[in-house]
Amino acid sequence: VEPNKAAQLLLTYKNLDTIYFKLYKRPINERTEAELDNKEVLFKFLAQNKQLKKWFVVVPKSTDYRLHTLVTKIDGLDFGQYLLISQNTNSNESSKIFNYNNFTVTNLAVTNRLLATNLHEYYVVNNTTGAAVKSAKIQQRKYNNKGLFINSQLLTTNELGNATTDEIQGVANAIVYQNKDSLSINVSNYNYRANKEVVDYKKVILFTDRPIYRPGQTIFYKGLFIDNKNDRNIIVPGEKIDITFKDVNGKEIEEKAHTTNEFGTFQGSFVIPMGKLNGLMELYTGYGSLKVQVEEYKRPTFEIAFDELNEKYKLNDSVRVTGKATAFAGYSVSNAKVSYKIFRRAIYNYSIYNYDNNFSYGNNIYNRQQIAFGDTVTKDGGKWDFNFLAKTPNEKLNYAFDIEITITDMNGET
CATH class of the missing domain: 2.60.40.1120 (Carboxypeptidase-like, regulatory domain)
Known part of the structure; x- marks a missing residue:
C-alpha cells in the first residue's frame, strides 16, 4: 500500500448489513505475520496494543444467502506495518473476530x-x-x-x-x-x-483427462514410468506396473496391471462406482499416485468471451473492452450483472543464471495494483462493454494490464 494515499479494500461477506473494522499498528521487528495465526498470540497482541482507528461500513442488505463483494477504502496511512481486524459486531470480545489482515504501507x-x-x-x-x-x-x-x-x-x-x-x-x-x-x-x-543429495529412484507420473468427476463417469488415465540413475531420468519399456483405484477411505475399488510401452508409458481407465462417498479418490502405484475429485457438481451453463482488441492503444489512453456471455445451449445471457477489475503490472527486464549453468532472459513482474473497477450489465445478445484508463505513474517503464470479469446471471450462477 502506498503511504498517505487511500487504498481499496475488497470485502467479501454473506448475511450481513454492517462490518466493523479496527486498525492496529505493528512493530516492524516482530517475528512473522504467521505468528498471528495462533489465536492466543493474536488476542494477546490486541489486549496489549491500542487501536489506531475504528470504523464501520454499511453494506447492501441481501437475503439470498450468497457471498457478495464490495469495494470500499482505507484512508491514507503513514509508513509502517498494520493489522486490520474485521467483525460482525462492535463488541470488544476477541471471540467476535472473524477475520484479520496484515499489510504494509511502504514505497x-x-x-x-x-x-x-x-x-x-x-x-x-x-x-x-x-x-x-x-x-x-x-x-x-x-x-x-x-x-x-x-x-x-x-x-x-x-x-x-x-x-x-x-x-x-x-x-x-x-x-x-x-x-x-x-x-x-x-x-x-x-x-x-x-543441497541435493543424488539418490537413485523410480517413479510413476500419472495424468487424468480431467481433475474432477461425477459418480458413474469414467476416469481415463495415463502413466509415465521413470528410472532415475545418477540424477538422469531414463525411460524404461517393458516395466510391469500395477495401478489401484481407491475410494476416499483408502479401500481398493479395482486394480489393473500394465506393461510400459517403448516410450515408458501405459494407459487405462476406471469407472467410478455409484453410491460411494464423494471426495478425493486415488490412483495408486508403488512408485507414485494421483488423487482426483469426485463430486455431484453442477456444470456451468454459460461462458464468457472477450472480443479481440481492434484498436491500438498507448499508455494513458482510454481502452474499450467488449465481450459476450453465451449459454452453452446457444442463447444469449442478457440482463446479467458484470463486475470487472483492472490491474496494472510494471515489468522490468532481467537475466538469471539457472541451475543448468545457462543464462536465460525474461521479465520480472512487480507491484500488481488494482487501478479500476466497476459494474455493468449484459445487453441484448449477451454483449457487455466498458472503458478504463490505462494510466501509468511512469511512461519510461513497460506495463501490462490484467482484466478480470465476473458475470452473474439472473439465476444466481456466477
Missing part, C-alpha cells in the same frame, strides 16, 4: 534470490516508479535457540539497488530500511544443486 519493493555462485542477492526498487533505491539498509536476521529473530549482517544497496552477501546459512528474514520507510521480507537460501 519499497524487494526481491531476493540465491545466485549460482552461492551469493545471496537483494534488489530494492521504488514500488511505484520502479526506480532503484540507493543506500537502503538490509538487516539480515536469524532465529536464535528460543525461536526469536536476532540481527546478523547489515547490508547497503548500491546505486543500482543491489546488495549481495556470502552470509547464507540460517538467514530467514530481512528488514529493509530507507529513511522512515521499512519492509520485512522472508528470505529463502535454498540452493537446489548445492
Whole structure:
C-alpha cells in the first residue's frame, strides 16, 4: 500500500448489513505475520496494543444467502506495518473476530534470490516508479535457540539497488530500511544443486483427462514410468506396473496391471462406482499416485468471451473492452450483472543464471495494483462493454494490464 494515499479494500461477506473494522499498528521487528495465526498470540497482541482507528461500513442488505463483494477504502496511512481486524459486531470480545489482515504501507519493493555462485542477492526498487533505491539498509536476521529473530549482517544497496552477501546459512528474514520507510521480507537460501543429495529412484507420473468427476463417469488415465540413475531420468519399456483405484477411505475399488510401452508409458481407465462417498479418490502405484475429485457438481451453463482488441492503444489512453456471455445451449445471457477489475503490472527486464549453468532472459513482474473497477450489465445478445484508463505513474517503464470479469446471471450462477 502506498503511504498517505487511500487504498481499496475488497470485502467479501454473506448475511450481513454492517462490518466493523479496527486498525492496529505493528512493530516492524516482530517475528512473522504467521505468528498471528495462533489465536492466543493474536488476542494477546490486541489486549496489549491500542487501536489506531475504528470504523464501520454499511453494506447492501441481501437475503439470498450468497457471498457478495464490495469495494470500499482505507484512508491514507503513514509508513509502517498494520493489522486490520474485521467483525460482525462492535463488541470488544476477541471471540467476535472473524477475520484479520496484515499489510504494509511502504514505497519499497524487494526481491531476493540465491545466485549460482552461492551469493545471496537483494534488489530494492521504488514500488511505484520502479526506480532503484540507493543506500537502503538490509538487516539480515536469524532465529536464535528460543525461536526469536536476532540481527546478523547489515547490508547497503548500491546505486543500482543491489546488495549481495556470502552470509547464507540460517538467514530467514530481512528488514529493509530507507529513511522512515521499512519492509520485512522472508528470505529463502535454498540452493537446489548445492543441497541435493543424488539418490537413485523410480517413479510413476500419472495424468487424468480431467481433475474432477461425477459418480458413474469414467476416469481415463495415463502413466509415465521413470528410472532415475545418477540424477538422469531414463525411460524404461517393458516395466510391469500395477495401478489401484481407491475410494476416499483408502479401500481398493479395482486394480489393473500394465506393461510400459517403448516410450515408458501405459494407459487405462476406471469407472467410478455409484453410491460411494464423494471426495478425493486415488490412483495408486508403488512408485507414485494421483488423487482426483469426485463430486455431484453442477456444470456451468454459460461462458464468457472477450472480443479481440481492434484498436491500438498507448499508455494513458482510454481502452474499450467488449465481450459476450453465451449459454452453452446457444442463447444469449442478457440482463446479467458484470463486475470487472483492472490491474496494472510494471515489468522490468532481467537475466538469471539457472541451475543448468545457462543464462536465460525474461521479465520480472512487480507491484500488481488494482487501478479500476466497476459494474455493468449484459445487453441484448449477451454483449457487455466498458472503458478504463490505462494510466501509468511512469511512461519510461513497460506495463501490462490484467482484466478480470465476473458475470452473474439472473439465476444466481456466477
